[in-house]
Amino acid sequence: MSVSIKPLEDRIVVKPLEAEQTTASGLVIPDTAKEKPQEGEVVAVGEGRWDEAGSKRIPVDVKVGDVVLYSKYGGTEVKYGGDELLILSGRDVLAVVNK
Numbered sequence: 001m002s003v004s005i006k007p008l009e010d011r012i013v014v015k016p017l018e019a020e021q022t023t024a025s026g027l028v029i030p031d032t033a034k035e036k037p038q039e040g041e042v043v044a045v046g047e048g049r050w051d052e053a054g055s056k057r058i059p060v061d062v063k064v065g066d067v068v069l070y071s072k073y074g075g076t077e078v079k080y081g082g083d084e085l086l087i088l089s090g091r092d093v094l095a096v097v098n099k
Helices: none
Strands: 011-016 039-045 067-070 076-080 083-089 093-097
Touching: 011 067
Parallel strands: none
Antiparallel strands: 011 039, 011 083, 039 067, 067 093, 076 083
């Protein structure tokens, strides 16, 4: 996926991954009962925020292609080019998932 959005400072653009369609026991979860996904793939990363002195950038800890877990209510949802994306602050990312 190629995104032409360039996030500013420590923000990242994430494409949320699909929520589970079934439970572990095989029951199908209806759309109304699905929880908002908290896992997504990073599609764009900003250059990092400036330090307190304003003299150098502090890089973001994730890179394009990483799968991350993020705060449930963090970020701003946007639609761009037919895709639903989430713009998060680097601080809203909780962990990188290693698969």
